[in-house]
Amino acid sequence: MNVAIIKYNAGNIYSVVHALKRLGIEPDVTDNANDIGKADCVIFPGQGEATKTMNYLRANKLDKVITNLRQPVLGICIGMQLMCTYSEEGETSCLGIFDTKVLHFTPEKQEQKIPHMGWDTLTNISHPLFNGIDEGAFVYFIHSYFVPLNPFTIATNDYILPFSAALAKDNFWATQFHPEKSGIVGERILKNFLDYSQKCSNGHV
Amino acid sequence: MSLAKRIIPCLDVMNGQTVKGTNFINLRLAGDPVELGKRYSEENADELVFLDITASHEGRKTFTDMVQRVAAEISIPFTVGGGINELGDVERMLNAGADKVSINSAAIRNPELIGQIASHFGSQVCVVAIDAHLENNEWVCYLNGGRLKTEYRLFQWAKEASERGAGEILFTSMNHDGVKKGFANDALAILSETLPIPVIASGGAGCKEDFRDTFKQGKSDAALAASVFHYGEISIKELKTYLKQEGINVRL
Known part of the structure; x- marks a missing residue:
């Protein structure tokens, strides 16, 4: 299977490459619109700042490339946030795939540290992305901005307030946490996405 | 609140080998930091820290190679420290x-x-590591490994480090380090209650309690230890089961 990872000015992209290699997949890290378009599935990962990364995507015309994708797409962390309509981080408009905003966490108590960093639970899971994953499983989060609950929410976490741990709309799936850094649970989540992509590419979905 | 408290084994690496010995049975390459890190990851360690204690230039290259292997083989987050002096590092x-990355003297x-x-x-x-020693009721910061x-x-x-943009503070009490009688909980509680970023406790772990x-x-967000894990005195799995029984939220 041909897996494309979108190359852009975000950090942590190679962690996803390593995670896929551990699952036996040799992904193509690329910013070439043609290669991305031809892939069986596309992963849009990263860690970074919203305005800088959005500006880069626009300058390299990757914004249109991503929104026009018809194959399965998995956004991770900043990737998921950029797939929303707007981010409070630098007050930038984003790709608009998920009709929801990205907001900054406002601590209510001193012990609520920002960023939300570390292992936290997945709750209210309801999507094939989480096949074989137990309610309450721990995954690794690291973020200061969050997506509120909305009609596309397929898993939640509660930190200061309940927010979206994952989103899905048609072929676009996304996680706020880092499956590539979430041990065995994360591996299963990535495998679920790859299995679904394989079925789509075989024409079984 | 469901954010888990983190347990972090710290591995000192010299010329590509872990420095402190281990009591792990059936671990063929106990001296290999990647094998040891993998073992900790399988035992449910939450993160790993690898500290480069090599002085030579060749050693640095070996350490970078090791970091690449860790990234390729281990699926939990890890921090590296030692010899990081500038943005290029x-x-x-x-x-x-x-x-x-963890920075200490350079910060x-x-x-x-x-x-x-x-x-x-x-x-x-950016993890800012601080080594401090309690002297006449003042916690004095030290450089160059104390x-x-x-x-x-x-x-x-x-x-100041937090205001400058540190993401976490890793505090090692030089009074408690190596003594194995517990962490510097009074100072840690003050840090945790005044800083808006997570605090990692280091120095003093001797038993599960x-x-x-x-x-x-100490209200710490995470606890780091080396020898009690390396010498097999405490297994991470047993430690986390114990902490859970004590009402502490940990990832099992």
């Missing part, structure tokens, strides 16, 4: 696959480095 470590010598790391790579990448005394004081410096106490009394 940070970039080299992140490119090799590290999730975070005191050049506090602007903290802000540079935060603005280039994000605060979450050999050089400074004018800096723990609480003031931790606050010490971890419970640093989470409950």
Whole structure:
């Protein structure tokens, strides 16, 4: 299977490459619109700042490339946030795939540290992305901005307030946490996405 | 709140080999930091820290190779420290696959480095490690692995580091380190209750109760230890089961 990872000015992209290699997949890290378009599935990962990364995507015309994708797409962390309509981080408009905003966490108590960093639970899971994953499983989060609950929410976490741990709309799936850094649970989540992509590419979905 | 308290084994690496011995049975390459890190990851360690204690230039290259292997083989977050003095060092470590870097002496010598790391790579990448010694009721910060005394004081410096963009503070009490009688919980509680960023406790772990106490009394977000894990005195699995029984939220 041909897996494309979108190359852009975000950090942590190679962690996803390593995670896929551990699952036996040799992904193509690329910013070439043609290669991305031809892939069986596309992963849009990263860690970074919203305005800088959005500006880069626009300058390299990757914004249109991503929104026009018809194959399965998995956004991770900043990737998921950029797939929303707007981010409070630098007050930038984003790709608009998920009709929801990205907001900054406002601590209510001193012990609520920002960023939300570390292992936290997945709750209210309801999507094939989480096949074989137990309610309450721990995954690794690291973020200061969050997506509120909305009609596309397929898993939640509660930190200061309940927010979206994952989103899905048609072929676009996304996680706020880092499956590539979430041990065995994360591996299963990535495998679920790859299995679904394989079925789509075989024409079984 | 469901954010888990973290248990972090720390591995000292010299010329590509872990320095402290291990009692792990059936571990063929106990001296290999990647094998040891993998073992800890399988035991449910939450993160790993690899400290480069090599002085030579060739050793640095070996360490970078090791970081690449860790990134390829281990699926939990890891921090690297030792010998990180400028932005280029940070970039080299992140490119090799590290999730975070820990800076200690370099942060005191050049506090602007903290802000540079935060603005280039994000605060979450920048762990500021502080070695401090309690002298006449003052926590005095030291450099160069505890050999050089400074004018800096723990609480003031931790606050400044946080304001400059540190993502976490890793505090090692030189009074408690190696004594195995518990962490510096009074100082840790002050740090945790005044800083807006997570605090990692380091120095003093001797038994399971010490971890419970640093989470409950020290209000630490994470606890780091080396020898009790390396020598097999405490298994991470058993430790986390114990902490859970004590009402502490950990990832099992």
